[in-house]
Amino acid sequence: MTALERNIMEEGTKIDWDTFSLGTAVVKFNLPIEFVDAINKAYDENSKNLKPHNDQLAGKITEENAVDDILTDEMKNVFSWCFQNYLNIAKVKSQYNTFLAQAWINEMKSGEYNPIHYHTSPNTDVGLSSVLMLKRPDWYGVEASREEAPANGWLQFTGGDQSPLSMSELRVDAQVGEFYVFPYTLLHGVYPFNSTDEKRRTLSYNCDLIKKLKNNPKEI
Ligand SMILES: [Fe+2]
Numbered sequence: 001m002t003a004l005e006r007n008i009m010e011e012g013t014k015i016d017w018d019t020f021s022l023g024t025a026v027v028k029f030n031l032p033i034e035f036v037d038a039i040n041k042a043y044d045e046n047s048k049n050l051k052p053h054n055d056q057l058a059g060k061i062t063e064e065n066a067v068d069d070i071l072t073d074e075m076k077n078v079f080s081w082c083f084q085n086y087l088n089i090a091k092v093k094s095q096y097n098t099f100l101a102q103a104w105i106n107e108m109k110s111g112e113y114n115p116i117h118y119h120t121s122p123n124t125d126v127g128l129s130s131v132l133m134l135k136r137p138d139w140y141g142v143e144a145s146r147e148e149a150p151a152n153g154w155l156q157f158t159g160g161d162q163s164p165l166s167m168s169e170l171r172v173d174a175q176v177g178e179f180y181v182f183p184y185t186l187l188h189g190v191y192p193f194n195s196t197d198e199k200r201r202t203l204s205y206n207c208d209l210i211k212k213l214k215n216n217p218k219e220i
Pocket of ligand 1: 117119188204
């Protein structure tokens with residue numbers, strides 16, 4: 001072994017690297033617990049009066065309620081900030097204006113689940129959706145098999161690129177305060193859990209993206 005090899009292999013000479021991943025990005029923001037607590041409080045105080053959102057959603061979940069009306073402007077500004085920053089972090093080249101669309105909260109009980117789905121908007125084909133973990137059971141119950149590869153209650157993203165050297169899917173055990181932002185078109189879902197009476201509460205927000213026009217085209 002040469003001195004150079006020894007320096008690198010054994011003595012920890014630092015070699016920097018950059019990663020360039022092509023394809024869709026999922027960005028996780030870690031939001032403060034005070035923010036989560038404020039949303040939970042608003043939901044607990046108003047959940048009886050909220051409008052069910054089930055007919056707009058894919059979830060096999062009893063309690064799915066629209067929450068646009070109980071979020072304060074300050075809360076909405078935090079979500080807007082995350083959506084705008086997603087575009088920078090994911091190095092999206094096109095210029096978009098962001099428009100907050102619907103927000104809703106899912107309260108998933110034992111045995112319920114959210115099938116793999118994607119999101120759409122009546123206004124645009126481009127947008128960002130999201131999942132913020134607000135409350136969850138400590139334990140998602142007994143895995144039917146292979147405890148070492150858990151899925152109960154986990155959030156699943158499916159990228160559709162099964163190349164041997166690509167990351168084809170992402171399965172996360174979302175913790176309270178974690179806010180996952182991803183494009184409308186990215187397939188995702190949540191696996192059911194069992195063995196607990198505790199609920200898994202998440203907020204999802206849709207954000208429409210409308211392209212900034214460089215020059216105003218004439219309508220024909
Ligand atoms: Fe979704």
